[in-house]
Amino acid sequence: MYRTHNCGELRKKDIGKKVILSGWIQNIRNFGSLFFVDMRDYFGITQIILSKNLLKINNIIISLGKEFVIKIHGEVVERHSKNYNLNTGEIEIKVSKIEILNISIPLPFSIVNKTDGSEEDRMIYRYLDIRRSPIKNNLIIRHNISLMIRNFLSMKGFIEIETPVLIRHTSEGARNFVVPSRNHINKFYALPQSPQLFKQLLMIGGIDKYFQIVKCFRDEDARSDRQVEFTQVDCEMSFIDEKDILIFFETFIKFLFKKVKNIDLEPFPIISYFDSIKMYGTDSPDLRFGMKFFELNDLIQKKKIPFLIKQELIVGIKTKKCECCNTYNKINSILKNNINNERFFWIKHLSNKTFIFSNKSFLNEKVCFFITKHFKSDPGDLLFIVYGKKKESRSILHKIRSEIANHLNLKNNKEFKPLWIKDIPLFEWENNRYKSIHHPFTSPKEEDLHLLERNPENVRSKSYDLVINGIEIGSGSIRINKKNIQDIVFKHLGLSKEEIESNFSFFIKALTYGAPPHGGIAFGLDRLINLIEGGDDIKNFIAFPKNNYGKDVMVNSPSFLDNDKLNELHLRY
Known part of the structure; x- marks a missing residue:
C-alpha cells in the first residue's frame, strides 16, 4: 500500500490517526536532529517531521533532495506553527518510517507557484512544470x-x-x-x-x-x-x-x-461587419471601453481646413478625462514605440478654449476648437485623429485605440463584453x-x-x-x-x-x-x-503545447526521418 490518505485531505479531526502518505519532497528544512519536509502530491501539501535517525543506514545519513519520491508511515499530530494558507496547515505527520521510492537529479527550475523557470525551460521540462499548482x-x-x-x-x-x-x-x-x-x-x-x-x-x-x-x-x-x-x-x-x-x-x-x-x-x-469596421476599425472589437470612431470629413469640408480637405477619410476617437496625459512629451510617448505611421495627430483639451496639440502645420487653436466642438469634448479629454485612405486609416486608429486602452489600464480581464x-x-x-x-x-x-x-x-x-x-x-x-x-x-x-x-x-x-x-x-x-x-x-x-515557432521542444518535433523511413514512404527520389 502506497497510501491510506493523500497529501491534501488530512485535517484536525484526523489527529491521532496512523497514516501512510506517498509523494514528492517540495521543500526541506534542516533543524539538526529533525527535518521538516513539505510533502506534495496531486491533491495538496502536508508537512511531515522526521528524525535524522530514520535516515541512518549503517550509521550513514541518507541525503534527501527536492522532488525525491518518498513513502512515509506516521501519526497525525497538531501543528504548533499553523499555516492557514494550506488546507492541511493545522496538522503535520510525525514520521515513524520513511522509504525513498525514487530520487531526483538537480532541478532546472523551482517547482513552486511563482517559478524562476523561463518559458523555454518550462516547455522543455513540461512534465516538471505540470507538477506546479498553476499548471496542474x-x-x-x-x-x-x-x-x-x-x-x-x-x-x-x-x-x-x-x-x-x-x-x-x-x-x-x-x-x-x-x-x-x-x-x-x-x-x-x-x-x-x-x-x-x-x-x-x-x-x-x-x-x-x-x-x-x-x-x-x-x-x-x-x-x-x-x-x-x-x-x-x-x-x-x-x-x-x-x-x-x-x-x-x-x-x-x-x-x-x-x-x-x-x-x-x-x-x-x-x-454588422460593416458597422464594426466603421465604428472600431476591426471585425473583433473590444467593448470594455468606449472610444467609438468619429468621422470628421463633413466638418473638414465645411471649415475648409487646408491639407485635411484632400484626405479620403479623417476619423478620430475621444478618451475622456485623460488626466495622466497632460503634457506634450507624455502624450507623444504613448504611441511612439508601437504606432509608426505619421498620418495622425492628437489634441489635448485643457480648458474651454485652450489646447496642446501635435506639431502639424495645419493645426492651430482655431482648428482645435472646431474639432473638439465636433467631438463634444470636455476639458481633460484627449483626441486622436487619423487621416488618409479609408481602410488604412481605420486600421491605424484601431491600433491607437488599443494602445491607449493598454496605457490607461482599461482592459479589465475580470470584465467580459x-x-x-x-x-x-x-x-x-x-x-x-x-x-x-x-x-x-x-x-x-x-x-x-x-x-x-x-x-x-x-x-x-x-x-x-x-x-x-x-x-x-x-x-x-x-x-x-x-x-x-x-x-x-x-x-x-x-x-x-x-x-x-x-x-x-x-x-x-x-x-x-x-x-x-x-x-x-x-x-x-x-x-x-x-x-x-x-x-x-x-x-x-494545454498539457503539452508547441512554442511560438510550432515546435515541441520537449520531444524535439518536428524532426528529421532517417533514410530507411523516407524510402519506406517513397519520399526519396
Missing part, C-alpha cells in the same frame, strides 16, 4: 469546462460523433499538414483544419444536432492565442436559421460563465482573385442572392462571429444546401470543373440528395478557457 490547476479547469460542455450539449439533444483525422487535402483555407501514405505511393493524407464537410455530411445523413471536442491542425505561425494544433468545440444543427444559432449559443456561453465564474453576462449585442458580428462579406478580393472570408460552404443572404452571379463582392454571408473582449472565440455560418449555389461560389473562387470534381465531387453529390437547411459554429476551446480564466497565453491551459 489549469488542466483541471480545462477538464471541468470540457465536462460542462459535454453535459450541456448532450442535455440539449446533441450527440458527440468523431470525424476522421486523416482526410483529403484541399487547396482552400489555411495550409494543411500532410501525411504521406506508405501503401499508396506518392499520395498524401491531410490533417483537418476543422471537421467542416464531415459535420455537414452528418446533417445530410439525418443527424439533427452534432458536436465534437476535436483536435484541428493548421500549418501557420503560432502565437500567444494560436497553436498549430488546437482544440475546438464543433457544433452543427439541422433545420435552423441564424437567429436560432445566435440565441442558443448565447445561452451556452452564458451558462459557462455562470457555472465557472458565477458571472451573469448581459445580452450580447449584434453588430461579448458581441456577435454578422453579415460578413461572402468574398474578399486578394491577389487578383476572390477568396472566401469564412469558407466556401457559407451561405449567402437570401436578399443578396440576386447579386451572386455578377456582383459577388457585394454579397453578404449568413455568417456570425462571437467576439469577447476583442478576441474571436467562435465562428460559424448557415451552410449552402443547394448544388446550384455551391457551383456559383466555386466558380467565383476560380475552381475549375476538374478541381471541383477531384476535391469535392462526393460533397456536391451529397447536396443533390435532399440536403436540409443546416448551420453551426465552432468555438476555440483553448482561447475560451484562457479568456474565462483571465490568462495571457493559451499554452498555460
Whole structure:
C-alpha cells in the first residue's frame, strides 16, 4: 500500500490517526536532529517531521533532495506553527518510517507557484512544470469546462460523433499538414483544419444536432492565442436559421460563465461587419471601453481646413478625462514605440478654449476648437485623429485605440463584453482573385442572392462571429444546401470543373440528395478557457503545447526521418 490518505485531505479531526502518505519532497528544512519536509502530491501539501535517525543506514545519513519520491508511515499530530494558507496547515505527520521510492537529479527550475523557470525551460521540462499548482490547476479547469460542455450539449439533444483525422487535402483555407501514405505511393493524407464537410455530411445523413471536442491542425505561425494544433468545440444543427444559432449559443456561453465564474453576462449585442469596421476599425472589437470612431470629413469640408480637405477619410476617437496625459512629451510617448505611421495627430483639451496639440502645420487653436466642438469634448479629454485612405486609416486608429486602452489600464480581464458580428462579406478580393472570408460552404443572404452571379463582392454571408473582449472565440455560418449555389461560389473562387470534381465531387453529390437547411459554429476551446480564466497565453491551459515557432521542444518535433523511413514512404527520389 502506497497510501491510506493523500497529501491534501488530512485535517484536525484526523489527529491521532496512523497514516501512510506517498509523494514528492517540495521543500526541506534542516533543524539538526529533525527535518521538516513539505510533502506534495496531486491533491495538496502536508508537512511531515522526521528524525535524522530514520535516515541512518549503517550509521550513514541518507541525503534527501527536492522532488525525491518518498513513502512515509506516521501519526497525525497538531501543528504548533499553523499555516492557514494550506488546507492541511493545522496538522503535520510525525514520521515513524520513511522509504525513498525514487530520487531526483538537480532541478532546472523551482517547482513552486511563482517559478524562476523561463518559458523555454518550462516547455522543455513540461512534465516538471505540470507538477506546479498553476499548471496542474489549469488542466483541471480545462477538464471541468470540457465536462460542462459535454453535459450541456448532450442535455440539449446533441450527440458527440468523431470525424476522421486523416482526410483529403484541399487547396482552400489555411495550409494543411500532410501525411504521406506508405501503401499508396506518392499520395498524401491531410490533417483537418476543422471537421467542416464531415459535420455537414452528418446533417445530410439525418443527424439533427452534432458536436465534437476535436483536435484541428493548421500549418501557420503560432502565437500567444494560436497553436498549430488546437482544440475546438464543433457544433452543427439541422433545420435552423441564424437567429436560432445566435440565441442558443448565447445561452451556452452564458451558462459557462455562470457555472465557472458565477458571472451573469448581459445580452450580447449584434453588430454588422460593416458597422464594426466603421465604428472600431476591426471585425473583433473590444467593448470594455468606449472610444467609438468619429468621422470628421463633413466638418473638414465645411471649415475648409487646408491639407485635411484632400484626405479620403479623417476619423478620430475621444478618451475622456485623460488626466495622466497632460503634457506634450507624455502624450507623444504613448504611441511612439508601437504606432509608426505619421498620418495622425492628437489634441489635448485643457480648458474651454485652450489646447496642446501635435506639431502639424495645419493645426492651430482655431482648428482645435472646431474639432473638439465636433467631438463634444470636455476639458481633460484627449483626441486622436487619423487621416488618409479609408481602410488604412481605420486600421491605424484601431491600433491607437488599443494602445491607449493598454496605457490607461482599461482592459479589465475580470470584465467580459461579448458581441456577435454578422453579415460578413461572402468574398474578399486578394491577389487578383476572390477568396472566401469564412469558407466556401457559407451561405449567402437570401436578399443578396440576386447579386451572386455578377456582383459577388457585394454579397453578404449568413455568417456570425462571437467576439469577447476583442478576441474571436467562435465562428460559424448557415451552410449552402443547394448544388446550384455551391457551383456559383466555386466558380467565383476560380475552381475549375476538374478541381471541383477531384476535391469535392462526393460533397456536391451529397447536396443533390435532399440536403436540409443546416448551420453551426465552432468555438476555440483553448482561447475560451484562457479568456474565462483571465490568462495571457493559451499554452498555460494545454498539457503539452508547441512554442511560438510550432515546435515541441520537449520531444524535439518536428524532426528529421532517417533514410530507411523516407524510402519506406517513397519520399526519396
